[in-house]
Amino acid sequence: MLFLGCERDEVPIPKPDTLAQQTQLDLFFKSHRSKEDNFRDIIVQKMLALNDSTGIVFDLFNRYGQPRWSVEKTNESKSGKALFVPVKALSKDSICAVFVFVDSANTTKLRILDNSSPDTLVTDFILHYQYFLYGKSLTPSRLVKRVPNTSKDWEEWQYCLNTCTSVDGVNCIEITHSSCYNFWVWVSRGFTEEIDLPDISDGGSGGGDSGGEESPTFINLNDDAKNNLKNAENKLKNGPCLSRTIINTTWNSNLTIGVNSSLGSMGEHYHGVIEFRSATSITDISLLHELFHEYQDNVNGVLPQSQLREFEAWLFVDLYLWDINNEALTWTRVYDPNGSLLEDYKIWIDDIYENGFNDSNMADYTKWFNEFMKVKDSTYGKYPVGTNSNPGAIINVFNVCNY
Amino acid sequence: MKRNFLNINDSFVKILGIILLTLAFQNICYSQDSKDYQVKGNKGVLNCTESKSKNRTIYSNANNKKNLSEDYKTDDPELELSFLGFYINTYDSFIDAFKKTFTETRINELSSMGEKIKINFALNQDGEYLAMAFVLNYGTNVKPDEILTLEENIKKMVSFIPLQKFEYKLLTAYVIRTDFDEIRRGDITKLKKMEANQRERAKLFVTE
Numbered sequence: 213m214l215f216l217g218c219e220r221d222e223v224p225i226p227k228p229d230t231l232a233q234q235t236q237l238d239l240f241f242k243s244h245r246s247k248e249d250n251f252r253d254i255i256v257q258k259m260l261a262l263n264d265s266t267g268i269v270f271d272l273f274n275r276y277g278q279p280r281w282s283v284e285k286t287n288e289s290k291s292g293k294a295l296f297v298p299v300k301a302l303s304k305d306s307i308c309a310v311f312v313f314v315d316s317a318n319t320t321k322l323r324i325l326d327n328s329s330p331d332t333l334v335t336d337f338i339l340h341y342q343y344f345l346y347g348k349s350l351t352p353s354r355l356v357k358r359v360p361n362t363s364k365d366w367e368e369w370q371y372c373l374n375t376c377t378s379v380d381g382v383n384c385i386e387i388t389h390s391s392c393y394n395f396w397v398w399v400s401r402g403f404t405e406e407i408d409l410p411d412i413s414d415g416g417s418g419g420g421d422s423g424g425e426e427s428p429t430f431i432n433l434n435d436d437a438k439n440n441l442k443n444a445e446n447k448l449k450n451g452p453c454l455s456r457t458i459i460n461t462t463w464n465s466n467l468t469i470g471v472n473s474s475l476g477s478m479g480e481h482y483h484g485v486i487e488f489r490s491a492t493s494i495t496d497i498s499l500l501h502e503l504f505h506e507y508q509d510n511v512n513g514v515l516p517q518s519q520l521r522e523f524e525a526w527l528f529v530d531l532y533l534w535d536i537n538n539e540a541l542t543w544t545r546v547y548d549p550n551g552s553l554l555e556d557y558k559i560w561i562d563d564i565y566e567n568g569f570n571d572s573n574m575a576d577y578t579k580w581f582n583e584f585m586k587v588k589d590s591t592y593g594k595y596p597v598g599t600n601s602n603p604g605a606i607i608n609v610f611n612v613c614n615y
Numbered sequence: 616m617k618r619n620f621l622n623i624n625d626s627f628v629k630i631l632g633i634i635l636l637t638l639a640f641q642n643i644c645y646s647q648d649s650k651d652y653q654v655k656g657n658k659g660v661l662n663c664t665e666s667k668s669k670n671r672t673i674y675s676n677a678n679n680k681k682n683l684s685e686d687y688k689t690d691d692p693e694l695e696l697s698f699l700g701f702y703i704n705t706y707d708s709f710i711d712a713f714k715k716t717f718t719e720t721r722i723n724e725l726s727s728m729g730e731k732i733k734i735n736f737a738l739n740q741d742g743e744y745l746a747m748a749f750v751l752n753y754g755t756n757v758k759p760d761e762i763l764t765l766e767e768n769i770k771k772m773v774s775f776i777p778l779q780k781f782e783y784k785l786l787t788a789y790v791i792r793t794d795f796d797e798i799r800r801g802d803i804t805k806l807k808k809m810e811a812n813q814r815e816r817a818k819l820f821v822t823e
Contacts, residue, residue, distance in 0.1 A: 436821040443819040476690070478697040491821060492779060498696040522692075529696070536812070537805055539790035542695055546684040546786050549735035549748040550675035552649065552664050559669070587684075591692035 236273045237263070244281040250460050251286040251293050255313045258320060258409040268407065276309045276324070277301045280345070288453055288613050292316025298341035307342045313409070320409040329404060376572065384572045428463065431470030436491035441469065447496040448503075452535045453613035454528070455500055462506040477591075481505040483514045497529060497542075504528050504605065511605045518598025522588070523581045528606050534565050543587050553583065568610050569603065577601070653677060656760035658767070670753045674762050679746040683737060687786035694785055699778035699820060701742055701789055702813040706806065709791065712768040713798045716761060725795035728756050733792040734769070740785040742775030778817045 246253050263269040276299045284296045293315040301308045310325040327338045372392040376384040433441065445463070448455040469486045471493075478493040479486065479502050486502040488494050504525045508515075515521065530541040539558065547554040560580060563573045578601070585592065609615075649666045660677040680686075703709060717725070733750040747769070749762050775789060793803045 440820050447816075447819070478691060478693040492781075493697045495697055495699055495820060496816075498693065501693065501696050537809060538700075538812075539792065540700060540788045545695055545737075545788040546687065548681070548683065549737045549746050549788070550662055550664070550673060550679060552666065552669075552673060554735065555669070555671060555673065555750060588692055590688065591690060 233270055236270050239278055240269050240273045241281070242278065244279075248282065249285050249295070251288075251313075251315065252281060252295055254460075255295060255320070255409070256281075259322075261410050262407075272311075276311075276326075279311060283341070283345070293453070298338075298345065300345075305346045307338055307345060310338055310341060320411075322407040322409060324405050324407075326404040383575050426464055426466045428467040428469045431468060433469075433471055434491060437471050437488070437494060440491055440494040441499070444494055444496040444499040448500055451496075452532070453615070454532045454535055454609055455496075457609050457612045458500060458503050458507050461510060462503045465506070465510075467506065483509050497533075500532060501525050501529050507609070508605045511608050512600060515598070515600070517595050518600075519585055519592050519595050520581065520598035520601055522592050522595070523584045524603045524606060526584065527580075527603065528609070530561055531565055531606070534561050543584055546587055557583075565615070568615055569607055577603070654759045656758070656763050658760055658763040661759050661762060665753055667753050672751045672753055672755050673748055674751065674759070675746065675748040676763070676766060683745055683786055687739075687784055689783070689785075691783070694783055695787060698740065698781055698785055698787055699816055700787070700813060701738065701775040701777055702810050702817065703789075704774045704776060706803075706810055708772045708774075709769070709806065710798060710801050710803070712765065712772045715768045715772070716765040717798075722795055722799050725756060726799045729794070729796075730755060730757060731792075731794040732757070733790065736775070736789040736791075738775055738787055738789060740777060740781040740783065740787065742777050744770055745786070778813065779820070 241256060244252070244256055246256075259269060278300050279297045280300055281297055283298055286293050286295045293313075295313040297311040297313070298307045299309040299311060300306065308327050312323040312325060314321050314323060325334050325337060327335055329335055372390050374387045375389040375391075377386050377388050378384055430438070430441075445459065448459040450456075465484075467484060467486060470488075471490060472487045473489060475487055475489040477489070479488050479498045481487075481502045483506070486499075486506070488498065505521070508521060508524065526543050530543075533539075533541055541558070541561065544554055544557050547557075557580065560573060560576055567573065581601075648668050649664065651662070651664050654661050654663055654674075661674045662677050662679075663672060663674055665672040713722070729752075731752055735748040735750065736744065737746040737748075739745055747766055749765075751757055791803070791806055793806065797803045
């Protein structure tokens with residue numbers, strides 16, 4: 213209802229062909245507020261970059277109208293991100309299309325769901341926004357039927373719940389029962405057109421309200437170091453949600469990244485500063501580890517180095533490796549491959565990856581922290597244990613990614 | 616009221632007793648669940664660790680060096696984060712090692728039994744074999760001599776090429792997970808993807 217009030221207060225918009233291009237651009241992005249949603253900010257930058265070369269924004273504005281950018285936040289899942297933006301017709305309070313921005317498999321696309329679609333599922337989806345933004349008056353009752361071999365694909369998903377017996381509410385003695393159910397998910401192919409958005413990882417053409425973000429400052433990087441850093445950055449930006457969340461949150465936050473050959477380890481992090489010992493120290497994995505420390509600072513505040521802080525960062529890198537199907541996890545590589553500890557750790561990682569943190573797997577957090585410190589005692593042993601035994605930064609990333 | 620209170624108390628003690636007995640029983644089961652033993656084959660001796668509840672049997676050559684990590688101690692806590700890993704000489708060599716070890720009939724037989732296999736390789740920074748462990752289903756039908764022969768053939772036919780010349784001594788790992796159905800079809804999807812990913816990484820990073 214708030215949206216309704218705001219929209220009706222707006223000054224009537226003249227016909228599009230009478231508007232100057234700058235006015236069209238301003239109206240198209242009018243409802244966008246930066247820093248509310250990181251993916252939405254990136255989309256706006258990409259649209260502006262694409263508009264510089266193709267004039268796409270003017271075309272969409274004239275054909276559809278004015279996007280309502282702030283109605284929805286980005287949905288994130290393991291398969292990628294999706295942002296739904298309803299588009300209001302210029303002359304009336306009516307939603308005429310929904311722009312769906314999807315980001316998966318390293319590409320970003322704009323798919324347009326148009327209310328002139330013959331597909332009733334598409335038009336019902338648009339009516340959902342009509343109803344939400346402008347009330348019930350325009351909403352008819354409608355019976356939705358599946359029409360085979362038209363614009364719809366269906367996938368069958370299965371969800372299972374385990375019932376666990378526990379006497380202390382923490383440790384699972386035994387899974388006594390599993391109940392599973394299947395349901396059908398409609399996968400829309402009903403968009404009227406699909407537009408590829410450009411990759412702006414090199415900085416793009418700028419534009420939009422970037423909110424004062426600052427690219428990292430690089431110190432003492434030779435060509436090899438620059439090359440490795442650029443490739444590591446791209447690998448993380450194009451990786452799964454776990455790495456994208458970390459790099460998108462930390463990369464443009466006044467970081468300084470440099471090479472310092474006198475370092476005692478391959479990489480080190482202090483708040484706002486990441487150093488590597490040499491060009492060959494810079495990989496996607498080492499960069500992710502150091503950036504995660506920066507992310508911890510964002511979530512927990514700037515805390516001194518500690519054993520628990522290190523464990524969380526190593527655990528996060530292992531979850532990332534698990535996500536990209538690499539079972540050669542990090543600190544357990546020194547484990548006896550014949551032993552059961554290595555396999556038990558992978559079961560634990562898989563449990564966290566599949567179910568997030570819960571009472572059952574959190575019960576083993578201290579056990580694996582102690583195992584980690586047995587392996588890393590000679591180096592991290594000098595750090596204080598730390599007070600934050602809750603993997604708050606990982607939980608934060610999981611929440612963003614819907615893991 | 617008093618009578619009622621006593622009843623509640625009695626019930627509580629009974630329930631507590633049942634819980635404690637259940638816990639004790641579980642502990643006995645779990646302590647017996649994991650078993651370490653050795654099996655002798657014609658070609659050598661295997662160490663075996665099996666767990667019914669985790670549905671796994673881990674085999675490894677009894678000749679494997681113990682406490683490998685002692686030889687690879689380092690003062691740099693983040694050494695392994697800068698190691699880019701390996702790719703194997705050819706994707707086919709891994710399948711060929713299986714086909715040299717098991718006849719087609721035997722592969723079909725193990726495939727129909729739903730046998731899975733995971734191999735944990737312990738390697739040094741140059742890709743030299745330090746140890747191998749085979750993780751199979753609990754109660755697996757794969758015979759110890761087949762494991763020993765497979766180990767021998769993998770060592771002969773499969774080599775690990777590091778993506779970079781790494782100047783530090785490092786104990787590291789490679790893992791291949793598959794099943795006999797994939798071996799039968801000659802198509803290990805996960806391995807293919809991992810190898811493609813590693814070859815792409817090799818092109819991305821400057822390593823010398």
